[in-house]
Structure formats: structure tokens, C-alpha cells
Amino acid sequence: MFSPHRTGVVTHRIVKEFLRDPRSRVVLVVTPGLLLVxxxxxxxxATAFNPSGVMMIGLFPAMTMTLVGSASIVRERTRGSLESILATPVTRPELVLGYVCAGAVLAAAQSVVTTAVAYWVSDISTASPPWLLGLLAMCSGMFGMCLGLLISAACANEGQAFQFMPGVMIPQMLVTGIVWPVAQMADWVQWLERALPLSTVTRAMTAAREHSYGGTSLVTNLIAMLAVAAGALAFASLFIRRRTA
Structure with a gap:
């Protein structure tokens, strides 16, 4: 039976572990804001940068949280702590949900810093209010954590997990419109862009930039983002295995 208490204990442990590591703090808080500068x-x-800058508010949290999440369960397995956790009453869904809740806490802190830098330093302007962009950045970070957990649960070691960033995530980022407008890309690239998970993030951010409160496009892409995240968590729960009986 699902236990909120056990999930909360896992969440508290993971947040403390992330905050204890100075490299994780830099990746989560400093790097996205520094890149926006x-x-x-x-x-x-600034006008030419604005479309890409708004996408960066969502993409950078998604990418950094994917990086952090992709090493999490692999690290637990390597250190042997995954064995200890799964030997307790904590179930695999509770472990995964604990990571997601920890990701929500970290993504909230990250979104505040990223959005503040984007509006106050980089002169980003949008039709939607800044708080909505900050909320979308937080959702993007949680979305990245879900993808990272799936990668981490499916990989045998950290080397395999980190290969997904240059091999899968960065190519996605390059065709989502952050470097070159999607409308000016080849037709087959535009079709590919529509099918990529990260496109839900950039399309949601673009909708918030162009329309007050995003409109139908924002809602549609948030639903798609939620569906991809839920699927990633479901498969992550299935892939987590103990090494010993």
C-alpha cells in the first residue's frame, strides 16, 4: 500500500543529498542563470534573443534536471544503497515518487533563480506574466527529472547514463527552435520536432511568450508533457531491480 510518510522520508533524504553536493548546487542553480547572462x-x-531566451527558461531546467536525475538511481545502485532501500518497506513506486517530489523542490528553487535572471538581467519580455513562466520552468524541471529517472533506472552504470545527454538530449534541443526557427527548417525536421519530448517544453514556453496565459497551445503541450512524464515514471518503476534476492 502506498505510504505518503515513506515517500516523504525518501524525498527528505534525496533533497539533503543533493544540497550536500556542491556540484549539484552549481548545476541546478548557477548554470542556467549564468547561461542566460x-x-x-x-x-x-535583445529582440532577436527574446524567442530563444524564453525557450531557454524552460529548456535549461529540463536539461539540468535530466542530467541530475539520470545519475540518481544508477548512483544508488553502484553504492549499494538501492539494495538497502528496497529491503525496507519502501516500494519502487514510492522511491520513484520520492525522487519526483525532491525534483519538485529543487526545480522550484531553480525556476525562481532562472526566471529572475531572465527578466531582470537578460531583458526577456513575454505576453504572459513572469510568475507563469516561472511555473512553467518548474514543470519543465520536474519533466526533466522524470526523463532522467527513466534513463537512470534503465542504465547499468553512470557512463551509460551520461551518454544520453550528448547522444539524445542535446540533439533534441538543437531542433526545438532554440538555435534556429522551426518554421525555417526542412520539412522532415519539422515533423521530427513535433514528435520529440523536449518540444512540449519549447512549445509551451513559446505559447506563453506569444499569448497572454498561453491559450490552448499551452494547455495542450502541458498535457503532453504530463503524459510523457507519467509514462517515464511508470517505466522507471518497472526497470528498478534489486541485484540480489
């Missing part, structure tokens, strides 16, 4: 210099003007 540096990348505008690559564009001719």
Missing part, C-alpha cells in the same frame, strides 16, 4: 551576447539585439 552569456548567451544574449551571441545575438544582435
Amino acid at each position: 552569456i548567451v544574449p551576447a551571441l545575438f544582435e539585439s
Whole structure:
């Protein structure tokens, strides 16, 4: 039977572990904001940077949380702590949900910093209010954590998990419109972009930029994001196995 108490204990443990690691703090909090300060210099003007900058508010949390999540369960398995956890009454769904709740806490902190830097330093402007972009950034971070947990549960070691970033996640990012407008890409790339999980993030952010409160496009992409995240968590729960009986 599902226990909120056991899930809360797992969440508390994971948050403490993430905050104890200075590298995780840098990746989660410092890196997205720093990139939002540096990348505008690559564009001719703030107006030219604005479409890509809004996508970055959602993409960077998704990418960093995927990176953090992809190493989490693999690290637990490598250290032997996964064996100890699964030997307790904690179930696999509770373990995965505990990671998701911890990801929500970390994504909330990350979204505050990222959104503040985007609006106050990088001069991002949107039709929707900043708090909505911050909420979308938090959802994107949780979405990335779900993808990362699936990768982590399916991989045997951290080397395999980290290969997904340059091999799968970065190519997705390049065709979602952050570098070049999707409408100006080849037809087959546009079809590919529609099928990629990260496109739900960039399309939601673009909808919030172009329309007040995003409209139908925002709702549609949030539902798609939720469906992909739920599927990732379901498969992650199935892939988590103890090494010993």
C-alpha cells in the first residue's frame, strides 16, 4: 500500500543529498542563470534573443534536471544503497515518487533563480506574466527529472547514463527552435520536432511568450508533457531491480 510518510522520508533524504553536493548546487542553480547572462551576447539585439531566451527558461531546467536525475538511481545502485532501500518497506513506486517530489523542490528553487535572471538581467519580455513562466520552468524541471529517472533506472552504470545527454538530449534541443526557427527548417525536421519530448517544453514556453496565459497551445503541450512524464515514471518503476534476492 502506498505510504505518503515513506515517500516523504525518501524525498527528505534525496533533497539533503543533493544540497550536500556542491556540484549539484552549481548545476541546478548557477548554470542556467549564468547561461542566460552569456548567451544574449551571441545575438544582435535583445529582440532577436527574446524567442530563444524564453525557450531557454524552460529548456535549461529540463536539461539540468535530466542530467541530475539520470545519475540518481544508477548512483544508488553502484553504492549499494538501492539494495538497502528496497529491503525496507519502501516500494519502487514510492522511491520513484520520492525522487519526483525532491525534483519538485529543487526545480522550484531553480525556476525562481532562472526566471529572475531572465527578466531582470537578460531583458526577456513575454505576453504572459513572469510568475507563469516561472511555473512553467518548474514543470519543465520536474519533466526533466522524470526523463532522467527513466534513463537512470534503465542504465547499468553512470557512463551509460551520461551518454544520453550528448547522444539524445542535446540533439533534441538543437531542433526545438532554440538555435534556429522551426518554421525555417526542412520539412522532415519539422515533423521530427513535433514528435520529440523536449518540444512540449519549447512549445509551451513559446505559447506563453506569444499569448497572454498561453491559450490552448499551452494547455495542450502541458498535457503532453504530463503524459510523457507519467509514462517515464511508470517505466522507471518497472526497470528498478534489486541485484540480489
